[in-house]
Amino acid sequence: MYAFTFHRPQTVRQAASLLAKNQEAKLLAGGHTLLPTMKLRLAGPPQLIDLSLIDGLAGIEQSGRSLTIGAMTRHNDVNTSPVVQQAIPVLAKLAGMIGDPAVRHMGTIGGSIANNDPNADYPAACLGLGVTIVTNKRRIKADEFFTGMFSTALEPAEIITKVSFPIPKKAAYQKFRNQASRFALVGVFVSKRGSDIRVAVTGAGSNGVFRVSSFEEALKKRFSPKSLEGMTIPADGMNSDIHGSAEYRAHLVGVLARRAVAEAIGKSAA
Amino acid sequence: MAANTAAVSLTVNGKPVTAEVDPRTLLVQLLREHLRLTGTHVGCDTSQCGACVVHVNGKATKSCTVLALQLGGANVLTIEGLAAPDGPLHPMQEAFRENHGLQCGYCTPGMIMTAVDMVRRKGNDLDEHTIREELEGNICRCTGYHNIVKAIAAGARAMRGTSAAKAAE
Ligand SMILES: Cc1cc2nc3c(=O)[nH]c(=O)nc-3n(C[C@H](O)[C@H](O)[C@H](O)COP(=O)(O)OP(=O)(O)OC[C@H]3O[C@@H](n4cnc5c(N)ncnc54)[C@H](O)[C@@H]3O)c2cc1C
Ligand code: FES
Ligand code: FES
16 A cells, blocks of 8 residues: 555544545545555555544435435445335345445445446446435435446545435346456346336446436336346447456346346246 | 554453554554454455454454554454453354364454354354355355354354353454
């Protein structure tokens, strides 16, 4: 690691002012992406700003038809929360699919979406549920937040404080794991809330998480795996690497979308 | 290398510890190099293998992926603190011995700390499937896992009603 100085602010305002003073500084949440990256010297922030002492950044709350999860909430706490399990069971399940138990004790939702790894799970849930990401400055819709692989709409000195999830009527996530890293080779999240139907894909696109409007249109007619029968997406713009070709990933998007819709309507996967 | 250091105070195996460290110091380095608690191992240093698992505030944590400075005020338990120095082994350690759950022993401290955490979260009756799923983040290059799974199931049963289940917290 390159050398850095370490800061533990008590409030979001203090953290933001530290960030504003040094554009190269980085926030530290669970550290389970940032520290490995720093060990590889792919990142070398001169200052680390640890968010863990700030009150009120972690926690889960439901009010009416929306569920709010604080940025510093650990994956394990989302996975085991009775509130999440009841309101959006698929979200609890998805959090339990991230990494391993020790990773889930440290990793946070805020860190995961700020990082926007093209193979990460939470970005699919956020885009697939149409969440609102709340920062110290503003509220950002998921559709505007994820702007490309490892990039987001966050500005310098902007800190995610929480994520607000509308509670869907039906939702499911299908993750096809990369056998080595166990991240998503392809993951498809589907949801239905009134007439709002969303299909979000992680792992496949070379530009990070994306929505599949052709699938969404087809599902508007009828929310059933049959509506997607024979449908696929073009291989253009899909990732291609030793783990799978662009064509293979495009194929998986169709297969996993059908399985996810089947799961969402309570049918066993075809 | 910058000469900056910072102080951190935490509790390790029930004892208060204060150290002056380079901010880059990982928890595992604090344990092994500053406190000479070499039971916690480093297998990969890339957050994958679980040889470095200890408990931080009662929860299994990869000590190669946490900075010492993140842990001011925290309570850390390592393999050395699982059983009293002169007392009998912790039931999970005893189960690994009894079931031949180790060969070279490199992964064992992390396996045992993970197993004790597993019991805390999942209870004393662990089926084989649950144990294997829960070991996602722990790699063993020797045993083929079979005896580790057996040891954890037996250790979990043996922990029932013992204060060992509490000591891990
Ligand atoms: C072995 C292993 C397996 C994993 N498997 C998976 C997997 O299967 N699926 C998956 O999705 N992920 C996986 N991960 C990644 C894991 O989920 C990370 O914890 C997560 O991506 C980052 O969260 P963090 O809290 O650790 O963030 P950090 O590493 O602390 O931070 C990540 C980035 O986000 C920024 N940041 C953090 N918090 C905020 C905030 N509140 N506002 C603005 N910016 C912020 C940081 O500055 C940094 O740039 C795995 C990680 C490991 C080590
Ligand atoms: S040394 Fe920490 S996970 Fe391998
Ligand atoms: S016993 Fe040798 S690595 Fe597990």
